[in-house]
Amino acid sequence: MGHNDVAYFGIRHHGPGSADSLVQALQDLQPGAVLIEGPIDASALLPLLARPEMQPPVALLCYPEEDPASTSFWPFAEFSPEYQAVLWAVDNKAALRFIDLPSSARFSEAAVEGAEKVDAGEAKEASERDDVAPHRRDPIGTLARAAGYEDGESWWSDIIEQNPEPGPIFAAISDAMMTLRDGEGSIAEFEAQREAHMRLEIAAARKEFDGPIAVVCGAWHVPALQATHTQKNDQVLLKGIARRKSTMTWAPWTGPRLALGYGYGAGVVAPGWCKHLWRTRGRRDAATLWLAMIAAVLRVKGHLVSTASLIEAERLARTLAAIRERPKPGFEELRDAAIAALFNGEALLWALVEAELLLGADVGEIPPDTPLAPLIEDLQRNQKAARLKPEALERELSVDLRSDSGLFRSTLLHRLNVLGVHWGKLTDAGRSRGTFRERWTLTWEPEYAVRLVENLIYGPTIEKAANGRLIQMIEAAATLDTLAALVQGAITAGLSEASTAGLAALEARAARSSECLEILASVPPLADIIRYGEARKTETNRLSGLMERLIVEGAIALPYAARDLDEQAAATLASVMRKADEAIRLVEPGEDVLNGWRNGLAAVLEGSRATALLAGCAAHLLYEAGRLSA
Template structure:
């Protein structure tokens, strides 16, 4: 307990609730009768891409790599030269020939641009423009190739070793135990028979992890040649998968809920019919009922307003796959079959005008 003033760091969304006046008596009345629940706190290590996110729980730092560079070279007067050297290093690692003369000219150009723009010294924009002109031969597309590596980086933060496990990691370990799948760094092959409960559980777990961007298992096509009831996976666990899993906490506390949440968000953002069809296929394959329902609704709405032949026909293969392999996953395919027939008819009608 503490009687003094409190400082709360929060997002703007929560400020009105904090500014509103509440008495202790009203708070006690509100909480009276509510059941107590055990909670657990954990930390999610920050990563460069996560710092750059401007939505959700991202920090909105546009270029973490540049900010890190400024911090590391704050006591040096040649931060611009070091940044250009870093750009050259990345380009050389990708097989591009970068001469010392080009670096010198890029540095001079950056200083000239800063003077023209009335800035005391070159900033990120000046160094970027000078690099495109002096190191990329004016090809802005080449800058896009190295932009993520330079501006975002691959840094991963650290959390104390005694920190409780994140809910998603805890849930993963429970699922791994149930599926009898041990995470191993060495690549190994796993053949799954979808007709067994254990096989279906393993497949569903691996598909859900793929939805979350945790590619512990990679599905190969060779298994399907032996029938619709088999899948063949290549498994290899990487340490960074734990970090990627923690980053998905914003979507839900369990693997199923997080995969549902992430896929629903992806479905809402899908711009084309074929993308939607692929997402629906992923949702049904991973047994994500919420995402499947949202995807089918979005797919039907999108199909009703689409007249693009290629887009209509491109959405057919994923849906056909669902129906073809639906028996193995006990999938209800009646609604899909009707939608598939409609897409084929509409695509065929639009074909002469494509």
């Protein structure tokens, strides 16, 4: 095969126009092999993308077996050119593989400066260093400014995404990138290694396959892949690259995490807009449908939007496009027209629809038989059992701990919080309405899959990993109040091993502690466990004895701890005193314990060396308890 039999398609990551043009180009070329920029050791997982059960957005997850915390992601949306290339290759029975460095190369120290964990497609060094030329940091932006545009998004939108007759766009992009890279000199070592590896894989594919070969990669790489390099020189570049055994799988992703504003270096400004462009490609009413979507969101939120206003918004968008010499209304024109005609000129109201429309709320799905990391697999089992579906948009959940299903849901969410997976955030433990209800706010973020992988070192299931991580935190706890909070978390999450270890550590620490502030600060979390333990069927006798001992010790130490404090220290102690008193009244300990606590407060009030703030705090608490008259 000759060199011309390899077709290079320089694309914009997650660009719907690029994806549409790419599919058309592949259909015309009919290649026998499709080579895609991505980790070569994950090639076997590519066909899974074409399965009907695989619903993007999803991400390829790769991590070294001995270090799950070093995880990289390669996200795919339905409008991603790489995703559409995979679908085309599978449908047309073309060979399909990744050609970039293996995922393990990104875990080595040499790659740390060259690749981001989440943005596995772009070089961090090239985007973050101040001394890098602007055209290196943002090649599309450079082309846009040369064409008279303010930003790269608008330029690419007109030339690629919304140009009805773009012409030989991939050849034009290749020429433009070649011009940008002329005289570039040396590039980051990791980037050079990536391009060398891709060249070698392309050369190997030319020997292996008959017929045309399609190479799908980021536009910036095309000139380097087309350039003539000897295989020997490329092999020298790759010498010494660390290779470790990696575990790879697919994980659900979310629409918002495809956004540039969420820290994804290869992301787009508005994933929801890109999805709309993809789904309405070739339609004349795409602008009308977008405005209708804006109106629908506004109506759901209680705003009145008339049909006349929609018609006026569309007319205004087309007028703006003509004034700005754009081929048809783009995102900016539709936004400005909507603000003027639908929001009565109130630009701040745009925030009402921004998250829902521009970022979207899509959460991907993967086939049930996809090989997963053990913790992700266990989470999916638990989600199914709890009948909780991960959603990108925030929603509220109220659980009744008296029911088995409510207790199961609560326990799952608490265990995930222990692992740093804050899918659910507890907003109200229901104390004002009884002890058996919790109110949660649920929002699923794709990085939670990364957190689960990082926690594999603690165990293969949610329960075992949460136990293991909490035990490690208990062993590292330096103060009594920290230990008490960890024990509270262990019991709330139903983690028996961590609870046992925590109680033992708490008792040992309490026996050694003489710090009043530390002792009193440990009382509220223990009181919570005792007071609300019934809802979780928790045995509290052992805790009750420990807490009563701590109350007495704290009361004895309090008058001495209150002496000669500065303003800040006095305020801190006063706050701890109030919280401890509230907790003590909550659990209603024995009369002797209660009297001991109040005697400690009285000693602070009567002492001559306590600040006015602390004396006043003690007086207030005694007055509320009926031990001090007005």
